[in-house]
Amino acid sequence: MNSCTDCRVRGISVCSALEPQELSEIDSLSHPTTYAAKTTLFSQDEPANAVFNITEGVVRLYKLLPDGRRQIVGFALAGDFLGLALLDHYGVSADAVTDTKVCRFARSTFTTFLDRKPHLLRRLHEFASHELSLAQDQMVLLGRRTADERIAAFLMSLVERFARIGHTSITLPLPMSRQDIADFLGLTIETVSRTFSKLAKSGAIVVVPDGVRLTNLPQIKALATK
Amino acid sequence: MNSCTDCRVRGISVCSALEPQELSEIDSLSHPTTYAAKTTLFSQDEPANAVFNITEGVVRLYKLLPDGRRQIVGFALAGDFLGLALLDHYGVSADAVTDTKVCRFARSTFTTFLDRKPHLLRRLHEFASHELSLAQDQMVLLGRRTADERIAAFLMSLVERFARIGHTSITLPLPMSRQDIADFLGLTIETVSRTFSKLAKSGAIVVVPDGVRLTNLPQIKALATK
DNA sequence: CGCGCCATTGACTCTGGTCAACGCTAGTGG
DNA sequence: CCACTAGCGTTGACCAGAGTCAATGGCGCG
Known part of the structure; x- marks a missing residue:
């Protein structure tokens, strides 16, 4: 039936603020929609006609400079809300990973x-405040951390976020490309690749197709929080 | 008398949301306080006992890594609100510049x-959303911009923010130290200094005590938005 | 007058970027 | 069924922008 009542992410999304009665109200206002990988949800500066509650999948949020340089400001997962600012134009672009x-x-x-x-x-x-807090952490990462630390912190934050939506495993899926990771961490694709190789050589991780196996979590954690 | 009614920043602070009646209510709840330069308003992870509406001055907000590296995540000016998240612990440290x-x-x-x-x-x-938007811009700056562009963008954003609180002049005050600027822009003090010198040599600015004179605003703007 | 702090400048280093070659894998079409 | 291709990822060699280390300058303050 696909209603809010049996929504998988209800408990962790903004909807957890709602009573059963209100849940059915908002249910009648919602438009469940699917986006294929690599398609666009919305683009920066375009009129913000819609807001989104992600129920499944991974979305990248990014800004572009005029010359094409890209900074990914976040990956949104199930339970995340897009359009928090409620402004009339989107501040970032979003597409499905x-x-x-x-x-x-x-x-x-x-x-x-x-x-x-x-x-x-x-x-x-609360959601906006949490986003702001994540953004501040990311500023520390981008402004003051080395490539190794960036990769480690990225892996750790993904582990935690996937855990929150029910995925706990020593193997961490990385649905995004190396280019996406690079553009999120302020690095190049080559540096991301080299750093993964280096961590693999040290035994901290094993690189597998579409993910990494975290074989030495304490080591990663130490790098991430250093 | 020093009441909310004649507050200089009322119109641009969160208080603009309040009716005259409510203004006198909140007036009775407020504790006007002064902090000398270089003193601490609050520190990261400490219980958030208070929230703040800045009426005058400049405050730096920052995070520290265990080894002492510092990232300033923002400068707060008159009209800004500290403690937006309303969480029980502060997410950043704040001290008066x-x-x-x-x-x-x-x-x-x-x-x-x-x-x-x-x-x-x-x-x-709205304030939190605006902060988030600024944070995202800062991520682009830290992740993808060169030293020259960072300095130019920093100057332009300060010009705009000072203009909003009533200070419009070709001479931009820089009350914060070079170290503060460096820690905000993800650079070192030497690179900040060299970049100012370089911009000065090109005629874009003149470095004056505690500020810069913007002698070629279009040039700065072009660098900032490139 | 001299001390201390902050800013500037210079010389050198190094981390991460650039450019380029190569490999792997999935998808396509003969 | 396999050869070919396109796209992504990895690796290597070299480069450059920013960092590090160090010396010097300017200014306010005791």
């Missing part, structure tokens, strides 16, 4: 609903 | 007030 399922809402519809639900606004604010 | 005046609120008092004022929460959310 893997096949992705979302609950889409017209922004006007969502903000109208929001005006009647202060506790949902509170939850949205 | 210049002598600073704030309206301080006990966090519990503020959140209680907030629970009765959804429009203030909305305003707070």
